[in-house]
Amino acid sequence: MSKRSYIKSKKRVRILIEIIMIIITAVHLFPVFNLVCSSLKTSGDLMYHPVGLPHEIDLSNYQVAWETLDYLRTLFNTTFICVVSILLIVLVGAFAAYPIARYNLKFNKVMYYVFLALIMIPGQAILIPLVRMYYRLGLVNTYHGMVIVYIVSAAPFAIFLYTGFIKTIPKSLEESAIIDGCGPFGAFIRIVFPLLKSVTTTVIILNIMSIWNDFLMPMLILQKKEMRTLTPSIFNFFEEFSTSWNYAFAASVLVMLPGILIFLLLQKHFVEGMVAGSVKS
Known part of the structure; x- marks a missing residue:
């Protein structure tokens, strides 16, 4: 040729x-x-005309959707739960993964395999005992109840990612810091944790998508209207004998907008984190 x-x-x-x-x-x-x-x-x-351009634009759909969703309140609920949960998932994942990756103890190995096993358990399998336990502990309709659910469900995979990444960091960096006067905790905070930027970004990306779009857990645990997050609030437009589809579609757009804006603002970090995390882990 x-x-x-x-x-x-x-x-x-x-x-x-x-x-x-x-x-x-x-x-x-x-x-x-x-x-x-x-x-x-x-x-x-x-x-x-269910498909195609509108013959007449009706912006009142968004006004009704905004009021019915109680948009600012539900947006605050979603943002607060998402931010606190992700912050704690990152901290729990990093702090738990560090001794597992650095100290070759039998207990650490057992705990690592326990976390791997927890990843394999589907969340739907524990819904009924979880909800019953939450009622007994008084965690229904509470922010911290939702945060605990997300930490418990997401921490095992975060620990798995952090463990694999920390093993790629040379121990000599921490040993040098310890010689200079840092303890193990100080060496982790000052030396190791800043090097976990890419895997931390990966953990944040994965959990933003899952927590922000979660429908089932908030529907079961946050049963008071004023505690609801954005996604399950769309269910307000679906009644037993009728459905306001135009309002439901407008509400769906309002629910999507914050996630799209976050992605557009942090697109560069999202791509870097996903690529680096997939390679390093």
């Missing part, structure tokens, strides 16, 4: 790949596009 033919063939392959990527992107974006369009339709327009 001549050089010219090779270049032409390479261009055709690149164009084909780009076309395929455009099609895949369009397939993934179409539901979002249709959601936004549906949120701007009247109930009659939505009934007769």
Whole structure:
């Protein structure tokens, strides 16, 4: 094959790949596009034209959705639970993973395999005993009840990621710090933890997506309307004999917006964290 033919063939392959990527992107974006369009339709327009652009834009859908969701309150609930949970997941994951990775003790090995086993347990398998226990302990309709659930469910995987990453950091760095007067705790805080930036970003990314979009746990534990988070609040538009789809679609857009804005603002860190975390762990 001549050089010219090779270049032409390479261009055709690149164009084909780009076309395929455009099609895949369009397939993934179409539901979002249709959601936004549906949120701007009247109930009659939505009934007769469920797909496509609105014939008449109705912005009152967002006003009703905002008021019904009690948007600012539910946004605060979601943000508070998400931020506190992720902060504690990172701290618990890093502090628990450090002795497991650094001290070759039998107890540490056993605990590591216990955490691995916990990753394999599906959350749905413990829902009934969890809710019963929460009622007995008075943790229903509390912020700290939700935070505890998220820490317990996410910490094992965070420990797994942190353990693998810490093992790649040379021990000589900590030994030098200890010689200079740092204790084990100081060496971890000053030397090791700053080097865990990429895996910490990975843990944050994974848990932002799971906690922010969680429907089941808040629905079961946060039963008071004023305690609800954003995602289960959409359920307010689904009644026994009727469903206000146009309001539900508008509410879905309002729920999506904060997550999209966070991703756009932190997109660079998200990509770096996912790539570095997948390689290092």
